Amino acid sequence: MKTSLEDGLLSATTSTRAQKVPIENYRRGYPRLSAFLDSDSDFTVYRRFGYLHTRVLLEKQDVLSELEQKLHDTDANETTAFYLCSREADKNITRCELIKEIEIALREYNSLLDDYFKNVRRTKPSKRTVQNVSYWLENIRPLVESESAMLDDVNDLVCPMPSTTRSKMETLVEEAAAFLQQHGYGNEDLAKSTDHNIVYMTSHRIMLTARILTSMIAVITIALPITIIYHIASMLTRLVFICLCASWFAAYVSLVSQARVVEIFSATAAYCAVLVVFVGSIPNSQSAARGTDS
DSSP states (O other): OOOOOSSOOEEEEEOSOOOOSOGGGSOTTHHHHHHHHHSOGGGOOEEOOHHHHHHHHHHHHHHHHHHHHHHHHHHHTOSOGGGGTOTTTOOOHHHHHHHHHHHHHHHHHHHHHHHHHHHHHSBOOOHHHHHHHHHHHHHHOOSOGGGOOTTSOGGGEEBOOOSSOOOHHHHHHHHTHHHHGGGTOSOOOTTTOOOTTEEEEEHHHHHHHHHHHHHHHHHHHHHHHHHHHHTOOOHHHHHHHHHHHHHHHHHHHHHHSOOOHHHHHHHHHHHHHHHHHHHHHHHHHHHHHHHHHO
16 A cells, blocks of 8 residues: 655655665565665665764774883883894794784774764765655654664764765755646656655756756846846946845855855956946947937
């Protein structure tokens, strides 16, 4: 029996994962949960276990500290000074075995340390991603309650690194999946899920829609102010209007792009320059027109 989600519409950007069996065909429990989490990278969320990593690292670190101190004590208590000057001539069995033990402990420690740093650098899931997975878990309830606490600690969750940097406009388009579904952007991949509350959107369509919207806004941002300025007679009013347009442009760029502060400043300055140059050309054009009429 198909179970639909009543709390919200789940949306995801489909990737190239090969999954030909719908999620609902898997038996309820870990099989269906595994199929859902693997159906798309936007649903792939796991715990980082940062606290456990740290506890194990601290344990290994203390073991190494003890071995380090033992090595210092062994060197300090060495009665034959020549043994400290030659590795090959060193006949102190305790020191040789201690160094081998330190080598093994260092390998384990460095391996765990690298794994921990990789976990720290991994991306944290967005609030929308956590909500989507949470909705699905609450409605389907694939696991018993005692084993369904994977999302309780939001700060301990990680997700895959995105293959490309997604613009904020693309994120807005994806978040509007519930509305786009009515215009052909719905659940395109029924092979992944037959539940129409789970919407899979291809990266190509999201990128195409975002670029179309961005292009339209870019044209309007230039054409509309120029048209309005052309019909404004007062120079003071024109300058005030240019300031308002520049403020809107800077806010728009900062909200929908990943631009840095210096890039936003440069883009806003260029935008103002275009409007100011246009304003400077208006009086000459109007004077020439009056001269022609006379």
